[in-house]
Amino acid sequence: MSNEIITTKIKGIIIELFSKSFGESPKNVHVILDERCLVIRLERFMGEIIEELILTNDYDALRSTRELILDFLLPDFLNQLRNFSDLEFDSFYYDCDDNNLSGVITGLIKDNNYQNNEDYYPGKEKIHLQICKITYEVEKVPDFTYSFWADKNTFVIVREGLLIEIEKYLIRLDGENALRTAKRTLEKTRFIEDAYTSAILNRRLAGIYLDWTFELDKSILVYVFEEK
Structure with missing residues (x-):
């Protein structure tokens, strides 16, 4: 199909x-x-x-x-x-x-296909450095960062290996909801305020979306840009 x-x-x-x-x-x-x-x-x-x-x-x-x-x-x-x-x-x-x-x-x-099917686009290295910089400001540099265009206006970033020890301990104490709320409020604000990524891609941001699977220590960041 x-x-x-x-x-x-x-x-x-x-x-x-x-x-x-x-x-x-x-x-x-x-x-x-x-x-x-x-x-x-x-x-x-x-x-x-x-x-x-x-x-x-x-x-x-x-x-x-x-x-x-x-x-x-x-x-x-x-x-x-x-x-x-x-x-x-x-x-x-x-x-x-x-x-x-x-x-x-x-x-x-399944099978983490995004790892073997990344896009190569102008400014990719700068984008990854900026993503790592912002992530480091609130937790730690990701172990791995991947990015690709899902379509012409939808840009996806996958970060792996983000959690620091105190976050892992909080999850073990059933504090996942509180951690998700705190991280989303803090991290998302930083990414929204970051105009550098949009400038590198030469696109105007329409929306940004952020979530985690803590058991996999993985995060998705989705940028939606306005039509050119």
């Missing part, structure tokens, strides 16, 4: 799941699939419920609600995906953008 057919089916599943579960579908669903990853970008995917939370300025409730929504739908989505595709994933990540009411779900294809 071609990627085009699979992505069309995935889009249909997402729209159906949201409509069935919440009575409202995302305003737009954009699906990207290649040999390295699956990226699903959702725009305004909870409508009035999310907008009401924004009006109350309760950003913690906003973030928690949207993460619960994605966490709730992911198992059902994967079950339906297995019915027509043999795609297998090592890990899934998701994050939301408070400013434009969008969300991104990213799945890394």
Whole structure:
């Protein structure tokens, strides 16, 4: 089955799941699939419920609600995906953008295909150095950094080997949720404020999404850029 057919089916599943579960579908669903990853970008995917939370300025409730929504739908989505595709994933990540009411779900294809299928693009070395610099400011330099373009506007960075000892200990104490909240607040702010990456790529940033799988000590950073 071609990627085009699979992505069309995935889009249909997402729209159906949201409509069935919440009575409202995302305003737009954009699906990207290649040999390295699956990226699903959702725009305004909870409508009035999310907008009401924004009006109350309760950003913690906003973030928690949207993460619960994605966490709730992911198992059902994967079950339906297995019915027509043999795609297998090592890990899934998701994050939301408070400013434009969008969300991104990213799945890394099994066997870490991104490691052997990196892109070579102008400024890559500078990008990796900047990513390592920012990461070091809040934790440590990643053991490995990989990057590639999922499509012409979606730039994916995978960092491996990030956790310091106190973070690993916090996870053992069931502090994963607190750690995720703290890291997302701190790290994401740094990456949003970083204009150097966009300047190197000569692109205007539309959104940035960040998540981790702590058991694998791995992180996904997704940059979405405006159309040129």
